[in-house]
Amino acid sequence: MTDLLRQDEEIWDLFTRKEECERRDRDGYGRFPYYRSRHRDVCVPRASQILMENGFQCEYPEGQPFAICLTHDIDTVYKPLPIKGYEIVKSLRDGDFSRAGHIIPQLRSKKRPAWNFQEIAELEDSYGACSSFYFLALEKDDRDYAYAIEDLEQEICMLHDQGWEVGLHGGCRTYCDPERLLAEKRHLEKILSRKVAGFRNHYLRFRVPDTWELLEGAGFLYDTTLGYPDCIGFRNGMCHPFRPFNLNTGREMEVLEIPLAVMDRTLLLHMRLNIEQAWDEMERVLNTVERHHGVITVLWHNEFMIGTSLQFYKKILEYGRDRGAWMTGGREIATWWEKNGLRPPGDGVTGGP
Numbered sequence: 001m002t003d004l005l006r007q008d009e010e011i012w013d014l015f016t017r018k019e020e021c022e023r024r025d026r027d028g029y030g031r032f033p034y035y036r037s038r039h040r041d042v043c044v045p046r047a048s049q050i051l052m053e054n055g056f057q058c059e060y061p062e063g064q065p066f067a068i069c070l071t072h073d074i075d076t077v078y079k080p081l082p083i084k085g086y087e088i089v090k091s092l093r094d095g096d097f098s099r100a101g102h103i104i105p106q107l108r109s110k111k112r113p114a115w116n117f118q119e120i121a122e123l124e125d126s127y128g129a130c131s132s133f134y135f136l137a138l139e140k141d142d143r144d145y146a147y148a149i150e151d152l153e154q155e156i157c158m159l160h161d162q163g164w165e166v167g168l169h170g171g172c173r174t175y176c177d178p179e180r181l182l183a184e185k186r187h188l189e190k191i192l193s194r195k196v197a198g199f200r201n202h203y204l205r206f207r208v209p210d211t212w213e214l215l216e217g218a219g220f221l222y223d224t225t226l227g228y229p230d231c232i233g234f235r236n237g238m239c240h241p242f243r244p245f246n247l248n249t250g251r252e253m254e255v256l257e258i259p260l261a262v263m264d265r266t267l268l269l270h271m272r273l274n275i276e277q278a279w280d281e282m283e284r285v286l287n288t289v290e291r292h293h294g295v296i297t298v299l300w301h302n303e304f305m306i307g308t309s310l311q312f313y314k315k316i317l318e319y320g321r322d323r324g325a326w327m328t329g330g331r332e333i334a335t336w337w338e339k340n341g342l343r344p345p346g347d348g349v350t351g352g353p
């Protein structure tokens with residue numbers, strides 16, 4: 001696969017994200033955004049396209065034509081009591097009585113509307129789908145600490161037992177800190193009593209190729225962070241999972257990347273589309289991935305599971321069901337890919353839809 005992509009310098013640069021290795025300019029969150037990229041046609045999976053044109057093939061269980069990888073980053077659940085108390089004191093001190101009045105009733109209830117994993121799982125199940133949930137496993141003093149993973153033990157074990165994946169949502173500095181990465185992975189594994197396979201970093205912070213190296217070293221099966229925060233599409237031209245090529249070492253890495261194509265915030269906030277335009281764009285990328293028999297990874301945060309954004313998510317599930325897509329989480333796709341993956345021409349792909 002790499003030999004074929006290497007033949008076209010521009011595609012090879014896109015596939016390896018050469019510009020990100022060479023340029024150090026980043027946005028306010030330390031990310032490489034789409035607006036800084038010289039590859040403008042982000043909704044065309046150019047690398048995947050070349051592979052398919054040259055006879056590469058892939059197949060999915062039961063002849064399903066393509067896959068929708070459904071994922072949820074759990075950034076917030078509720079605020080622990082001491083933080084709620086602190087916020088009330090702070091609001092009163094600042095004279096913000098309405099905010100204090102809003103928080104006080106929450107003191108009695110641990111649960112907040114974002115504590116909705118079971119509802120999400122039930123919804124997906126009704127469409128024949130399942131998904132991955134990535135949880136933060138931060139300590140109280142960490143930046144972006146929003147919940148104690150210990151408090152969610154019952155919920156996450158239940159998700160796992162029902163067949164939904166529990167993966168790690170790395171904290172805001174985890175993508176470049178091997179010790180943190182290992183500590184967070186072990187923290188989550190202790191609660192789950194199982195190995196964690198999947199990773200996505202908070203705010204989609206990612207450094208090419210360093211983050212892949214760290215994930216490989218920490219023993220992750222796959223990552224699914226590689227998508228642009230400010231535009232939907234295919235950041236390295238792939239609409240299939242792939243083994244990243246490390247330009248610094250000249251070798252293919254062990255960790256699998258299941259590239260992220262669509263994040264709720266990107267589509268519904270950053271791109272400033274109305275709901276009809278957003279669906280048109282969504283349908284366009286779904287169609288593209290379907291045509292290439294690829295995998296489209298969708299990130300829907302648990303706090304976006306309300307109102308119109310919930311309806312939008314349901315529409316994605318409907319689309320997938322109507323087109324016979326394999327709708328599942330990252331671990332299942334990565335495990336399948338390990339054995340089956342993209343195969344060069346004449347490599348014994350038999351089935352098909």
Ligand SMILES: [Zn+2]
Pocket residue numbers: 073074075169201202203
């Ligand atoms: Zn996050």
